[in-house]
Amino acid sequence: MHHPTIILGAGAAGLMAAAHAGPGTLVLDHAKAAGEKIRISGGGRCNFTNLYAAPENFLSENPHFAKSALARYTQWDFIDLVARHGIAYHEKTLGQLFCDGSAKEIIAMLLAEMEAAGADLRLNAPVAEVAKGPDGFAVILQSGERLTCNRLVVATGGKSIPKMGATGFAYRLADQFGLRVTETRPALVPLTFGPDVLALTKPLAGVALPARVSCNGASFDEALLFTHRGLSGPSILQISSYWHETDSIRVNLLPDRDVLGALKTARAENGRRAIGTALTELLPNRLAAAWAEARGLSGQLANTPDTQLAEIAGGLAGWELTPAGSEGYRTAEVTLGGVATDGLDSRTMESKAVPGLYFIGEAVDVTGWLGGYNFQWAWSSGWACGTAIRTTRDDMGA
Numbered sequence: 256m257h258h259p260t261i262i263l264g265a266g267a268a269g270l271m272a273a274a275h276a277g278p279g280t281l282v283l284d285h286a287k288a289a290g291e292k293i294r295i296s297g298g299g300r301c302n303f304t305n306l307y308a309a310p311e312n313f314l315s316e317n318p319h320f321a322k323s324a325l326a327r328y329t330q331w332d333f334i335d336l337v338a339r340h341g342i343a344y345h346e347k348t349l350g351q352l353f354c355d356g357s358a359k360e361i362i363a364m365l366l367a368e369m370e371a372a373g374a375d376l377r378l379n380a381p382v383a384e385v386a387k388g389p390d391g392f393a394v395i396l397q398s399g400e401r402l403t404c405n406r407l408v409v410a411t412g413g414k415s416i417p418k419m420g421a422t423g424f425a426y427r428l429a430d431q432f433g434l435r436v437t438e439t440r441p442a443l444v445p446l447t448f449g450p451d452v453l454a455l456t457k458p459l460a461g462v463a464l465p466a467r468v469s470c471n472g473a474s475f476d477e478a479l480l481f482t483h484r485g486l487s488g489p490s491i492l493q494i495s496s497y498w499h500e501t502d503s504i505r506v507n508l509l510p511d512r513d514v515l516g517a518l519k520t521a522r523a524e525n526g527r528r529a530i531g532t533a534l535t536e537l538l539p540n541r542l543a544a545a546w547a548e549a550r551g552l553s554g555q556l557a558n559t560p561d562t563q564l565a566e567i568a569g570g571l572a573g574w575e576l577t578p579a580g581s582e583g584y585r586t587a588e589v590t591l592g593g594v595a596t597d598g599l600d601s602r603t604m605e606s607k608a609v610p611g612l613y614f615i616g617e618a619v620d621v622t623g624w625l626g627g628y629n630f631q632w633a634w635s636s637g638w639a640c641g642t643a644i645r646t647t648r649d650d651m652g653a
């Protein structure tokens with residue numbers, strides 16, 4: 256069977272590209288349903304974009320690469336599409352847009368767009384091999400069936416959540432066709448810690464508070480969650496993208512608060528109060544008690560000189576921790592790194608060395624922050640690729 260375009264991967268980027276690449280496009284996926292990551296995203300409500308999405312919210316070896324696609328298909332374009340399909344949505348926090356109902360509405364919308372554009376979808380279709388021929392590509396399925404196409408789009412995502420079928424297939428294909436792949440690492444992932452930190456965090460599992468977490472020049476003010484395995488919550492997931500083995504992270508448990516001033520006021524108001532009790536006015540009770548115990552903070556405020564209050568305030572603002580590792584691809588929301596952008600055209604996502612071969616979505620070395628940015632990259636890169644293919648086909652009358 257010959258198709259003008261075959262897209263490997265019926266995820267966010269693949270479906271978006273299929274909606275724009277023109278009739279006769281075939282989308283193949285080894286899963287039994289399309290858009291499985293969309294379905295589970297955002298706790299089942301899909302954080303489908305971010306009102307403030309901008310190139311600064313993405314990590315890549317070349318921070319300029321994503322600019323063109325993000326500018327040509329923006330969050331406002333996707334919001335328009337969602338609205339046209341009558342999908343109700345709301346802003347949860349920090350510009351993050353979620354469906355009011357279910358993430359399945361986004362999948363249904365993409366499938367409807369794809370079908371309206373004349374593209375076909377084949378599920379349960381694992382790909383065994385891809386080969387380049389004189390006029391295009393051959394895709395050989397595990398069943399032995401051979402399909403050919405003029406253009407091949409690789410939208411098979413990254414390595415995160417192998418239980419859902421993530422394989423790193425895109426990197427193998429890139430390698431096969433001589434495209435460079437940057438170092439890949441799990442990102443947007445909880446960090447794990449050694450026994451000294453766990454002694455504090457484990458009993459506090461479930462406690463959450465707003466915090467500022469910093470590492471390697473990046474800093475995020477978002478919720479911090481204590482867990483049985485260490486620390487999680489949006490601030491930790493965000494910083495995990497900037498953290499490398501052996502780096503320490505810095506946690507400010509009370510950003511935007513004058514902690515020293517608050518402790519001095521508490522001392523002036525009631526000097527007989529224990530330091531631990533004064534901390535409960537600043538931190539969640541369980542954390543205040545555990546923090547005071549771990550740091551040996553006993554005694555009354557009246558007997559605590561300014562220098563010691565300053566030390567306590569400094570400790571809360573600058574808690575230095577060295578993670579032992581991360582939970583890895585098992586729970587990582589995305590893969591950092593991927594197909595190197597210097598091998599791709601930023602307007603079309605086409606390989607510079609292998610005409611007709613495209614890489615889009617998470618497979619590419621463009622990784623967004625937590626908060627709807629990764630889907631926006633999938634929509635923008637999928638749109639850039641799909642419209643480029645459609646335009647070339649129109650020009651060639653194909």
Ligand SMILES: Cc1cc2nc3c(=O)[nH]c(=O)nc-3n(C[C@H](O)[C@H](O)[C@H](O)COP(=O)(O)OP(=O)(O)OC[C@H]3O[C@@H](n4cnc5c(N)ncnc54)[C@H](O)[C@@H]3O)c2cc1C
Nearest residue numbers: 264266267268285296297302411412424616617627629630
């Ligand atoms: C739990 C979780 C929650 C998330 N929540 C959000 C969120 O709310 N907002 C946000 O912006 N991002 C979120 N993300 C990230 C987001 O899901 C990804 O960035 C996005 O799905 C990437 O799109 P993609 O199309 O590149 O890849 P994917 O969506 O992963 O799609 C790849 C497709 O390729 C198929 N495939 C893989 N290998 C093969 C193969 N060898 N042969 C055939 N098919 C193959 C897969 O079955 C899959 O359908 C979340 C991720 C996870 C894991």
